[in-house]
Amino acid sequence: MLAAPIFVVYSIIIHNTTKPYIMFSEQPIALNYQHQRFQTSKKSLLPERDAFIKKVRHLIQINFDNELFDAACLASKVHLSVSQLNRKLNTLIQQPAGQLIWEMKMAYAAELLTKYDATIGEIAFQVGYKNQAHFCRSFKRRYG
Structure with missing residues (x-):
């Protein structure tokens, strides 16, 4: 039966x-x-996945200037643990949260450098780096 x-x-x-x-x-x-x-x-699955990625990217963008915004902060905002968030992002976009935050900050910094006549220190501050030297090292590591 x-x-x-x-x-x-x-x-x-x-x-x-x-x-x-x-x-x-x-x-x-x-x-x-x-x-x-x-x-x-x-x-x-596709609309749900796209909505999640859009939400994550939006949360990162509105926190570009926050030096303390990291994977743990992002995970708490999307109501997941850091490991769950990393696992989900690795599945969807093949990047963990910390790397996604860093990549988006560096891309935004590159955009600011090309569009505006601002100093490196001002741009570093706008993307959440309080230390200009640390920003320069990160930017050089990303773009060479």
Whole structure:
């Protein structure tokens, strides 16, 4: 008796068919729910993933000038632990949170350097570096 529902779910997941409903008509609603859930999970993942990445990038951007903003702060703002956040970001964009924050700060600094006539110290301050020498080392490490 237990083998029938397992077979039906297996058949629906693996073969993506609804034919077993005819054979086992006593549970079509529950099995149909399982079928729909597995079918729509891939479609609904993209907007969810994009929304999460957009939220993370926005949080980093609004905290560019905050020297203390790091992976732990970002993780608390998205209600995840640091390891969960890093695991999720590694899966989605192949970068941990700390590296993403650093890359975005360096890209913003490069943009500021090309667009505005500001000193290195001013730009360093705008991207969250209080020490100009540390900013220069980081920028050189990123852009050479």
